[in-house]
Amino acid sequence: MSFSPYGNYWREIRKLCVVHVLSSRRVSSFYSIRLSEVKQMIRKISSHASSSKVTNLNEVLISLTSAIICRTAFGRRYKDEGTEMSRFHGLLSECEAMLGVLFVSDCIPFLGWIDKLMGMHARLEKSFKELDQFSQAVVDEHMDPNRKTSQEEDIIDVLLQLKKQRSFSIDLTNDNIKAVFVDLLIAATDTTAATAVWVMTELVKHPRVMKKVQEEIRNWGGKKDFLDEDDTQNFPYFKAVIKETLRLHPPLPLLVPRETNSKCIIEGYEIAAKTLVYVNAWAIHRDPGTWKDPEEFLPERFIDSDIDFRGQDFGLIPFGAGLRSCPGILMAIASLDLILANLLYLFDWELPPGITKEDIDTEASPGLVQYKKNPLCALAKCHM
Numbered sequence: 001m002s003f004s005p006y007g008n009y010w011r012e013i014r015k016l017c018v019v020h021v022l023s024s025r026r027v028s029s030f031y032s033i034r035l036s037e038v039k040q041m042i043r044k045i046s047s048h049a050s051s052s053k054v055t056n057l058n059e060v061l062i063s064l065t066s067a068i069i070c071r072t073a074f075g076r077r078y079k080d081e082g083t084e085m086s087r088f089h090g091l092l093s094e095c096e097a098m099l100g101v102l103f104v105s106d107c108i109p110f111l112g113w114i115d116k117l118m119g120m121h122a123r124l125e126k127s128f129k130e131l132d133q134f135s136q137a138v139v140d141e142h143m144d145p146n147r148k149t150s151q152e153e154d155i156i157d158v159l160l161q162l163k164k165q166r167s168f169s170i171d172l173t174n175d176n177i178k179a180v181f182v183d184l185l186i187a188a189t190d191t192t193a194a195t196a197v198w199v200m201t202e203l204v205k206h207p208r209v210m211k212k213v214q215e216e217i218r219n220w221g222g223k224k225d226f227l228d229e230d231d232t233q234n235f236p237y238f239k240a241v242i243k244e245t246l247r248l249h250p251p252l253p254l255l256v257p258r259e260t261n262s263k264c265i266i267e268g269y270e271i272a273a274k275t276l277v278y279v280n281a282w283a284i285h286r287d288p289g290t291w292k293d294p295e296e297f298l299p300e301r302f303i304d305s306d307i308d309f310r311g312q313d314f315g316l317i318p319f320g321a322g323l324r325s326c327p328g329i330l331m332a333i334a335s336l337d338l339i340l341a342n343l344l345y346l347f348d349w350e351l352p353p354g355i356t357k358e359d360i361d362t363e364a365s366p367g368l369v370q371y372k373k374n375p376l377c378a379l380a381k382c383h384m
């Protein structure tokens with residue numbers, strides 16, 4: 001879906017995903033998965049807290065979001081730090097690296113031989129084969145009549161049922177199912193983890209905001225053991241913190257590369273059909289013409305403001321805008337709300353001895369998805 005050109009296939013596959021896989025009803029039906037995985041993360045951090053061990057939030061949050069999406073998409077969870085888990089992460093990160101790399105042939109088609117010479121084609125082919133084998137194994141496993149089914153219906157189950165129903169204008173093939181599956185894995189895991197890490201980074205760097213958001217959450221939470229997704233509807237400042245983080249650190253700073261369908265004129269410049277377009281969301285989010293003190297982390301700017309990130313306000317587009325905007329926004333927000341509300345409700349966060357907030361950098365990793373490059377390491381203290 002992400003990379004297919006605009007046309008009947010894309011329209012049908014997107015409709016199928018929006019209605020059957022990423023709808024609000026379906027996202028709610030995966031709540032128990034998010035809940036059990038977030039609780040598992042809380043147990044891990046609590047054990048770090050009781051032995052005063054520093055928590056590497058990059059590691060913890062990537063393994064959490066990948067466990068959530070693996071269980072949601074294909075009903076399995078890999079053991080943290082096991083060989084299967086590292087193979088799975090290896091596959092995804094190589095695929096992302098390939099998506100982030102610039103191929104000479106994308107810009108100057110007749111120089112495509114340079115890509116070949118540099119081994120890019122062989123690397124791409126290898127990455128494709130490995131992902132294909134992996135997704136084929138997942139589909140085969142789901143089609144096995146002797147398969148032990150998990151309690152929750154996962155995304156592959158849903159797609160295989162839709163294939164049987166044949167209610168779309170395209171015949172859904174197993175290859176289409178594999179493509180949607182890989183698309184969702186890649187689109188969901190790193191974007192959500194990167195956002196959660198950036199939120200925690202900005203909060204650790206801004207103790208005033210950390211205090212204010214924790215007060216909001218804790219005043220509401222009272223003596224609850226755990227917060228659920230519905231509780232977060234009562235946290236306007238918490239929501240503003242997430243928005244402000246997505247403004248300063250959109251995980252896909254150039255969105256996803258797109259192509260013009262037909263010739264058009266923008267600001268007097270004639271743009272030919274089939275031109276590759278990169279939308280610089282990072283720059284739009286820091287435009288002084290739109291934002292006051294654009295470089296400052298000020299969640300207050302969103303209090304009593306109607307500006308939202310769902311694609312209606314073109315000054316804030318971390319999920320893109322228009323026909324190709326992110327269809328996974330509900331799933332992303334559901335996970336972010338649950339993860340971050342509980343990290344802030346249940347723990348106080350301090351920096352390891354000898355480290356000050358000025359030492360915490362905001363350098364981003366290169367590639368399509370921008371993570372915090374140097375891991376965020378902090379000491380958790382149980383609040384209750």
Ligand code: HEM
Nearest residue numbers: 001002187188191192256318319320321324325326328332
């Ligand atoms: C914080 C988390 C996320 C962010 C910031 C994000 C951001 C984006 C952006 C910027 C785009 C491109 C939009 C455009 O070109 O205008 C996109 C596309 C997409 N996203 Fe997300 N995303 C997130 C989470 C997710 C999740 C959880 C899923 C699915 C489970 C998902 C699935 C997709 C898909 C399938 C597309 C391609 C849509 C198309 O081309 O029609 N995303 N996302």
